[in-house]
Amino acid sequence: MASHPQLEHQRHERALCTRMLWMALLLILGFTGISTRLYWLQVRMHDKLTAEAARLRQDRLPLPALRGSIWDSNGQLLAQDRTLTEIYADKKHLEDAKVVMPQLARIMQITKTALRQQMTDAQIVDAYRGHVVKVIAPKLNVPQAEVMKSLQPGDLKSPTLLNGLEKEESEAWRALLRDNQITGVYLRPYVRRFNPAGDRLAHVLGMVNRQELKGVDGVEKLMNSTLKGVDGYEWVERDSKKKHELPGFAGEVQEPKHGKGVVLTIDMHLQQQLEDILLRAYELHHPKKIQAVLVDPMSGSILAMASQPLEQKNKDGNMERRNMAVTDLYEPGSTMKIITLSAAMDMGKVTLDTTIDCSPNARDERYEEMGGKIWLKDDEVNGKLSVKNVFVHSSNIGAYKIAKLVTEEHFYEYLKRFGFGSKTALGLPREAAGFVHPLDKWSGTSLSRIAMGYEVSVTPLQMAMAVSTIANKGTLMKPRLVDRIVSADGTHMEIQAPQAVRQVCSARTATRFTEAMEAVVTEGTGKQAAIPGVRVAGKTGTAQRFDPRTKNYPKGHFVVSFVGFAPAEDPKVTCVVVMDDPQAEDRKQLYGGKLAAPVFAEVVKSTLDHLAVAPDRSMKISFVPPENTK
Numbered sequence: 213m214a215s216h217p218q219l220e221h222q223r224h225e226r227a228l229c230t231r232m233l234w235m236a237l238l239l240i241l242g243f244t245g246i247s248t249r250l251y252w253l254q255v256r257m258h259d260k261l262t263a264e265a266a267r268l269r270q271d272r273l274p275l276p277a278l279r280g281s282i283w284d285s286n287g288q289l290l291a292q293d294r295t296l297t298e299i300y301a302d303k304k305h306l307e308d309a310k311v312v313m314p315q316l317a318r319i320m321q322i323t324k325t326a327l328r329q330q331m332t333d334a335q336i337v338d339a340y341r342g343h344v345v346k347v348i349a350p351k352l353n354v355p356q357a358e359v360m361k362s363l364q365p366g367d368l369k370s371p372t373l374l375n376g377l378e379k380e381e382s383e384a385w386r387a388l389l390r391d392n393q394i395t396g397v398y399l400r401p402y403v404r405r406f407n408p409a410g411d412r413l414a415h416v417l418g419m420v421n422r423q424e425l426k427g428v429d430g431v432e433k434l435m436n437s438t439l440k441g442v443d444g445y446e447w448v449e450r451d452s453k454k455k456h457e458l459p460g461f462a463g464e465v466q467e468p469k470h471g472k473g474v475v476l477t478i479d480m481h482l483q484q485q486l487e488d489i490l491l492r493a494y495e496l497h498h499p500k501k502i503q504a505v506l507v508d509p510m511s512g513s514i515l516a517m518a519s520q521p522l523e524q525k526n527k528d529g530n531m532e533r534r535n536m537a538v539t540d541l542y543e544p545g546s547t548m549k550i551i552t553l554s555a556a557m558d559m560g561k562v563t564l565d566t567t568i569d570c571s572p573n574a575r576d577e578r579y580e581e582m583g584g585k586i587w588l589k590d591d592e593v594n595g596k597l598s599v600k601n602v603f604v605h606s607s608n609i610g611a612y613k614i615a616k617l618v619t620e621e622h623f624y625e626y627l628k629r630f631g632f633g634s635k636t637a638l639g640l641p642r643e644a645a646g647f648v649h650p651l652d653k654w655s656g657t658s659l660s661r662i663a664m665g666y667e668v669s670v671t672p673l674q675m676a677m678a679v680s681t682i683a684n685k686g687t688l689m690k691p692r693l694v695d696r697i698v699s700a701d702g703t704h705m706e707i708q709a710p711q712a713v714r715q716v717c718s719a720r721t722a723t724r725f726t727e728a729m730e731a732v733v734t735e736g737t738g739k740q741a742a743i744p745g746v747r748v749a750g751k752t753g754t755a756q757r758f759d760p761r762t763k764n765y766p767k768g769h770f771v772v773s774f775v776g777f778a779p780a781e782d783p784k785v786t787c788v789v790v791m792d793d794p795q796a797e798d799r800k801q802l803y804g805g806k807l808a809a810p811v812f813a814e815v816v817k818s819t820l821d822h823l824a825v826a827p828d829r830s831m832k833i834s835f836v837p838p839e840n841t842k
Contacts, residue, residue, distance in 0.1 A: 276403050277441030280471035282417065282431060284480040285515075285695060291407050291417055291432070293425075297382035297399050298375035299348075301363055305396035309333035312340040315393040319343060347392045348373070351385070373397070405432075413483055415535040416476075416517055416693070418641070430535065431474065431693065433641045438697055441471030473698035475705075477513035482506060485818045486516040493811045494520040497794040503537045503672045504811070506819060507786045509680035509777055511710040512689030514638075515785065515819070517673075538636075538643045541669035542771045542790055545755030545804070546606045546737075548665035550679060550775075552615050553603050554725045555626035558686075558717040561617040562599045564728055570594040570602065570610040579609040586660050588612055603728045604736035606752065608664045615663035623659065624651045629716045630678040631688060632670055637713075638691045646670045665755055676788040679775045682726060683749070683783035685719035687712050730780050741774055741809035743817045749783075750776020750812065752804035757793050769793050774808035778816050785819050787812055 282291040305311045313336055317327045331339065341363055349356040352374055362371050377385065382399055389397055405420040418430020426440065427433035444466040486504055494502050501524065506516040519536040526532045534540075556562045572593065574580050579588040588608045602610030615623055627633065633648030647669040649658060661667040670678075673691060681688045690711040697706040729749035732738040737752040753773035756765040775788040789808045796802055 275444035275446055275466070275468045276425060277443050277468035278403060278470040279405065279420065279425060279441065280439040280473040280698070280700065282439075283473065283475045283698075284478045284483075285476060285513075286479060286481070287475075288480045289408050290413060290476070290478075290480070291405060293403050294406050295379075295401050295403055296375065297377040297379075297385070297401050299373045299377070299385060299397065300370050300400055301373060301397050303363060303365065303369050303371075303396070306341055306344065306363060307337055307365060309336045311395060312337060315395055316340045316343070318393050343392075344394055344397060347388065347394060348397060351388060375402075409480065411522060412480065412487060413478060413518075414522070415519060415533055415537075416478065416640075429533075429641050431476065431640075434639050435474050435694065438474060439471040441700070442469040444468035470700040472700055473702075474694055475696045475698060477508075477511075477515065477692050477695045478517070479515050479822075481822055482516040482819055483518065485822070486815055487518045487520075489811060489814050489818070490518050490520050493791070493807075497791060497796065497807055499791040499794040501536060501540070501792045502790065502811075503540070504787065504789045504815060505537050505672050505676040506815065507676045507680050507691065509683035509689070509783045509786045511692060512677070512680070513692045513695070513710070514673075534642060535640060537672045538638065538640050539671070541644055541646060541671060542773075542792065543666050543668065543755045543758060544670050544675060544773065545665040545753035545771065546608075546611075547675060547679075547751045547753035547773055547775050547804075548662065548668065549603060549606065549611045550682065550725075550729070550751050551626055551630050551632075552611050552618070552623070552663045553599060553728070554682065554717055554721055555623060556614045556618050557599070557725060558626075558721040559618060559622060562614060564598060564600040564724060566599045567596050568599060568602050568607075568610045568613050569596050570607045570613075571596070572609070579612075581660075582656060585656050586612070588660060588664075600728045600731060603751075604731045606732075606737050611663045612660040615659050620651060620654060620659050623662070624648070624654075626716075627662070627668070629688070629714065630681060631674055631713070632668065632678070636671075636673055636677055636691050638673065638693060640693070643673075644671050646674055665753060672788050672790050675773075675775055675790075676786050679751075679777065679788070680783075680786040681716050682722045682729070683777040683786055684722070686715055686717040686722040688714055688716050726780055729776060733776070737803070737805040738774060738776070738809050740805060741776060741813045741816075743778065743813050743820070746778050746817070746820060747780035748776055748778045748813075748816070749780040750774055750809070752809060754803045754805075768799065768802075770802050772802060772804040772806075772808045774804050774812040776812065776816075778820065784823055785816060787816050787819070789815065 278293040278295065281289060284290055313324055313327060316336055316339060317324045320327065327336065341360070345356050345360045345363065349359045352359060362373070386399055403425060405425070407414070407417060416430055418432040419428050420426065420432050421428050427436035432439065446465045486506060490502050490504055501519060501521065503519040505514065507514055517535065517537050523531045523533055524536065570590065572579050572589070577589060577593055580586065590607050590609055592605065594605060594607050594610070597605065597607060597610055599614065602614065618626070627648050632646055635643050635645045649667065658667055677688065677691055690713050692708065692710060694708050696708060699705070726749050729751060730747060732752065733741050733748045733750050738750050741748055741750050751774070753775070755771045757769040757771050759766055759769070771790065771792050772794060773788065773790040777783040777786040789811045791808055794802065794807050796807070801807065
């Protein structure tokens, strides 16, 4: 039976309504989902997405902290960071019509709409570039054509137009760019380390890595954590590729915390005198190198430290600068007899009046012992000598016999107590520890060799501190190079107090032994170290020079030295002078008393003259707050 047309129509309408309901439901669900998503993104995720967008378009630029300054003990500036400015061009900005159009419109005194009606984008860029060149070329003192060439599109996106600008110059440039509606040419600060003293004290101050502004040698490295400060930052906005900074964005700025300053114990007046004297001696005697150290024996403060030549070869054969007074070793020769004889006196084995037979027992005027294993010879034939005269006449035979009274075990102990074989704790980079054989490595000849300054290596600084121990009544001081630390704003100071390391020998031993050291200068091998009107205590040293290449001691090559302090009754300064392989026409001149002693006398006399007339040496620094690096 055929269906009724009306029923068919009703079924069709119901199906259509059902489909429409489903479509409406799907649309409702779709819009609900979209709305929910929009709500989630725009409300619930707003902060996170905003931060992510900022992260993608913004950059945090460091604002470098200035390293602290370094001064000498009288407040003379030795090292300082300076903020300079460079001028550079961002060619991306200069090639973007949207960036330069507002400036060009202001220059032409028309609206941006009118400017667009008159010029194409390319014409706008060309016109603005011409304006920039016309303004800055005279200031750069460069022909306009040359400046225009550097600003043309090319591989170099940010050419540096000028650098090394001081604060006043950079402010003048800033005003010039602002007043002439120039964008795309910007100022950028950078930091450089300056040493006003030039090469003076260069070995001690060390260097700063230019890229990282980090100390890599000397005091700059020793005190790097104090000097370096904490960098700040500035947020900037960049283009989509994060290559170019967008103008007009003002982001958060965290100012840097500048480093603390350091005041050294060095007196630059004494340093300059010492360097000048050493240079004259270097040019006169032509040694491979010459070193000297000046120390206040009571506090351990290093007053001056120098060496020549300024540059030396390193192990790789390359030229470098190093502080040879703390890095280079030498065999001290007879200056080691200070330790040998003071140890015997401190143990009560001898007094200055004890008699020692220094006679040779062989026909060639040498001393033989242990079946020929030990052969010693003095420069002059001596018979019986007092301990004092053993020291005054620098008898090798006498020094060995006295060392035997001390015994190997106790002699080794005194070597270590005086600071040999270990670093001084000064802390300078590359400081050498020196070398003293462990006792179980001593041979049958070690005692005799070490007693007169062989088979042991020391640095000039170690020797200066050891002899300062005698000057300081038997107390070994830690060497001081840093006197105080100054806060970044100059309002606070931290004193680095002198530190005693240990009591090496008794004060009585040190006082009595000073008499023997004085006699070296008044009647012994160190007469040329005498200073009129001043009681000087010291000791000469002359050692055959060991050649590390041939592993022997070639004839006619010596290391000569002199070490001592003055005034003997109230020591103000200890000085050590070391010459490595000096030259002389007369072989008889190659002695510490002939070459090193006169240098010692000149250095110490000039030092005492300076200290005698010096005003109050309390620290007074004219502090200038560091510039903002922004």
